[in-house]
Amino acid sequence: MTSPVRSAPAGSSPAKAGQALLELRGIDKNFGAVQALVDINLEVPGGQVTALAGDNGAGKSVLIKCIAGIHSPDGGQMLWEGEPVHVRTPRDAAALGIETVYQDLALCDNLDIVQNMFLGRERLRHLLLDEEDMENAARQTLTSLAVTTVRSIRQPVASLSGGQRQSVAIAKAVLWNSKLVIMDEPTAALGVAQTAMVLDLVRRLADRGLAVVIVSHNMNDGFQVADRIAVLHLGRMVAVRPAADLDRQIVVDLMTTGASTREVGRR
Amino acid sequence: MAKVDEPAHPDSVAAEAELTEAAASQANLAVAPELVADSLGEYLRAWVARIRAGESGVLPVIGGLLLISILFQKLNSHFLTAGNLVNLLVQGSVYMTLAMGEVFALLLGEIDLSIGFVSAIGGTVVAELVKQSSGWPWWAAVIVGLLACAAIGAIQGTIITRIGLPSFVVTLAGLLGWQGVLLLILGKGGSLPINVNVINDIASGNLTATASWIVMLAIVAAYAARTWLQYSRRRSKGLVVPPGSLVLLKIVAVLVAGVVVVVICNTNRGTLVPIRGMPWVVLIVLGVLAMWTFLLGRTKFGRYVYGIGGNAEGARRAGVSLATIRTLAFTLASFTAGIAGIIGASRLRSVSTAIDGGSLVLYAVAAAVIGGTSLFGGRGKAMHAVLGGLVIAAIDNGMGLQGYSAAAKFVVTALVLLAAVTIDAVARRGRTTA
Numbered sequence: 046m047t048s049p050v051r052s053a054p055a056g057s058s059p060a061k062a063g064q065a066l067l068e069l070r071g072i073d074k075n076f077g078a079v080q081a082l083v084d085i086n087l088e089v090p091g092g093q094v095t096a097l098a099g100d101n102g103a104g105k106s107v108l109i110k111c112i113a114g115i116h117s118p119d120g121g122q123m124l125w126e127g128e129p130v131h132v133r134t135p136r137d138a139a140a141l142g143i144e145t146v147y148q149d150l151a152l153c154d155n156l157d158i159v160q161n162m163f164l165g166r167e168r169l170r171h172l173l174l175d176e177e178d179m180e181n182a183a184r185q186t187l188t189s190l191a192v193t194t195v196r197s198i199r200q201p202v203a204s205l206s207g208g209q210r211q212s213v214a215i216a217k218a219v220l221w222n223s224k225l226v227i228m229d230e231p232t233a234a235l236g237v238a239q240t241a242m243v244l245d246l247v248r249r250l251a252d253r254g255l256a257v258v259i260v261s262h263n264m265n266d267g268f269q270v271a272d273r274i275a276v277l278h279l280g281r282m283v284a285v286r287p288a289a290d291l292d293r294q295i296v297v298d299l300m301t302t303g304a305s306t307r308e309v310g311r312r
Numbered sequence: 313m314a315k316v317d318e319p320a321h322p323d324s325v326a327a328e329a330e331l332t333e334a335a336a337s338q339a340n341l342a343v344a345p346e347l348v349a350d351s352l353g354e355y356l357r358a359w360v361a362r363i364r365a366g367e368s369g370v371l372p373v374i375g376g377l378l379l380i381s382i383l384f385q386k387l388n389s390h391f392l393t394a395g396n397l398v399n400l401l402v403q404g405s406v407y408m409t410l411a412m413g414e415v416f417a418l419l420l421g422e423i424d425l426s427i428g429f430v431s432a433i434g435g436t437v438v439a440e441l442v443k444q445s446s447g448w449p450w451w452a453a454v455i456v457g458l459l460a461c462a463a464i465g466a467i468q469g470t471i472i473t474r475i476g477l478p479s480f481v482v483t484l485a486g487l488l489g490w491q492g493v494l495l496l497i498l499g500k501g502g503s504l505p506i507n508v509n510v511i512n513d514i515a516s517g518n519l520t521a522t523a524s525w526i527v528m529l530a531i532v533a534a535y536a537a538r539t540w541l542q543y544s545r546r547r548s549k550g551l552v553v554p555p556g557s558l559v560l561l562k563i564v565a566v567l568v569a570g571v572v573v574v575v576i577c578n579t580n581r582g583t584l585v586p587i588r589g590m591p592w593v594v595l596i597v598l599g600v601l602a603m604w605t606f607l608l609g610r611t612k613f614g615r616y617v618y619g620i621g622g623n624a625e626g627a628r629r630a631g632v633s634l635a636t637i638r639t640l641a642f643t644l645a646s647f648t649a650g651i652a653g654i655i656g657a658s659r660l661r662s663v664s665t666a667i668d669g670g671s672l673v674l675y676a677v678a679a680a681v682i683g684g685t686s687l688f689g690g691r692g693k694a695m696h697a698v699l700g701g702l703v704i705a706a707i708d709n710g711m712g713l714q715g716y717s718a719a720a721k722f723v724v725t726a727l728v729l730l731a732a733v734t735i736d737a738v739a740r741r742g743r744t745t746a
Contacts (some may be wrong), residue, residue, distance in 0.1 A: 135629070136631065147629070149625075150626075151625060151626035151629045151630070152623065152626055153619045153622030153623040153627065153690070154622050154623065154690070155621065155622035155690035155691055156615075156619060156622055160615060160618075164615070164619050164626070164627065164630040164632070165627070165630030166630070166631070167612050167615060172611075173610045173611060174611065174612065177546065177549055177551060180551050180552065181549075181551070199552040
């Protein structure tokens with residue numbers, strides 16, 4: 046297990062105003078002869094939702110896996126709060142404050158909500174599980190995120206609806222004082238009402254000052270919740286713009302051809 | 313279906329909301345009643361709903377046990393005598409202990425087929441060490457026997473996790489291999505009597521009648537104090553608690569069970585000289601039960617065992633070391649099998665090559681599953697093994713009293729096992745579609 050390596054001494058210079066929480070500079074990633082990512086530049090600011098759009102195979106998953114420490118990039122630089130870092134494992138990412146919610150959520154159906162939220166990071170007292178402390182912390186986190194639809198935080202995850210599961214997975218990511226939460230297709234398996242619930246939750250995370258990156262096929266989600274939209278096409282970042290400067294048609298153009306001649310409001 | 317492309321249409325939104333609501337009410341059925349009920353009446357209603365949803369808890373096993381008892385008592389009035397019931401407890405102790413070992417493997421969603429013969433190895437090591445020519449003290453022999461079993465489990469677990477072989481195959485090899493080792497130690501058709509009183513008394517020695525009462529009351533008092541203190545502390549901190557009347561009911565049930573066991577054990581069951589008192593082995597089974605319940609319920613290791621059984625990939629991503637936890641679980645399974653082996657050797661006052669580790673392990677799996685442990689991993693308790701072991705012992709004992717052959721016993725046990733697995737599978741399907 047390697048700890049994240051910072052080139053500057055730890056604890057120096059908190060993020061300057063206006064500085065992005067995470068900045069990617071010229072990230073490359075190859076799998077054999079396949080260039081999955083080419084010269085990716087992206088800034089992820091705190092307190093904003095950044096949506097990552099792109100067609101299948103555009104490199105969305107590879108990019109978030111590079112940030113989450115599952116893949117290590119072949120080239121380029123990653124800056125965290127303005128300082129260069131190397132994230133080699135998911136533990137490195139977690140140590141920085143990066144949490145990822147995968148599409149399959151990785152929850153254990155047979156465990157209850159509290160047990161799932163603390164899985165792998167249980168709190169102990171006298172070498173035994175401190176259920177009371179964990180239950181309180183889990184309850185506080187869920188309440189602060191306004192996740193109130195569950196009947197009991199001691200019910201097994203198997204008995205939750207899809208949206209509730211997604212909420213638990215997100216709450217699990219937030220519990221660790223994370224600064225950046227990455228979500229892979231958070232609404233893919235959800236109905237209309239549940240999608241709205243999860244998007245509300247995503248918005249609340251950003252309002253709390255967290256940086257949020259969501260990967261979504263569903264363009265409605267992107268426009269509903271995102272402050273900025275980044276579009277990938279064949280492994281290249283073709284646009285990173287405020288959501289207000291884009292509309293659906295432009296994003297579709299960018300996703301499919303990598304360029305768009307349209308402007309917002311003109312069809 | 314012209315509206316397929318317009319998910320935002322009011323009709324479909326309404327339908328969606330309805331569906332979500334239906335799913336929610338469906339989901340509520342599967343919630344443990346003690347989590348949502350404030351009173352006993354509410355608890356019972358939630359409990360009935362939960363049984364309908366396929367989550368039944370331990371009550372069906374207890375019901376089945378009562379049914380079996382009534383049936384065998386009708387067939388043979390000797391079944392419910394004190395002598396036979398104590399005999400049944402002692403017979404069952406081997407199955408119960410072995411099944412508690414098997415629970416570790418089953419919770420992971422794995423299986424350990426070797427523990428039958430591993431337990432025989434444990435008993436044999438002890439017998440070899442305490443025999444006259446070796447002359448080890450009994451406690452040292454027991455320690456070495458248990459360590460040998462744990463080592464076997466560690467080796468098998470390491471092969472399973474580090475090389476990535478299916479536990480079914482590795483432990484099947486264990487089943488054959490350790491039988492071979494057993495034959496090697498004892499010689500063809502060999503047997504080795506045990507002449508050490510302490511070892512033999514595990515299964516055939518009894519506490520005095522007074523001591524039985526004192527020990528039972530102490531155990532019940534400890535259980536009651538722990539349960540009630542935990543309940544009141546959680547309640548005062550505003551955490552999720554079951555209804556207080558339910559907690560009291562559980563304590564009373566444990567007290568009643570304890571009193572019944574002691575009354576039965578303290579009834580004279582001797583024919584020539586009076587024999588009364590609780591067999592030591594009951595305490596050993598209770599000790600193992602308490603130990604493993606604690607380990608599975610209160611420690612990180614236990615939590616990870618359940619986590620891996622529920623979603624191994626999820627546990628891995630949460631930072632749980634799958635290989636370490638799995639290896640440790642197989643080690644504990646074999647260690648527990650060692651305890652069962654020593655109990656078995658004590659009961660027969662000898663070890664021999666006639667020990668049928670193959671059917672022992674199947675009885676152990678059957679006991680765990682009949683008691684309510686899932687074959688698919690993630691669901692189960694040490695208590696299930698004890699209740700299931702009682703069922704197996706009752707069938708074995710009752711059919712033996714009726715003079716049925718071993719063949720008939722096997723067939724009936726197989727049918728009971730099939731029924732239990734079917735219930736498990738159907739309940740699981742109910743859970744995943746809900």
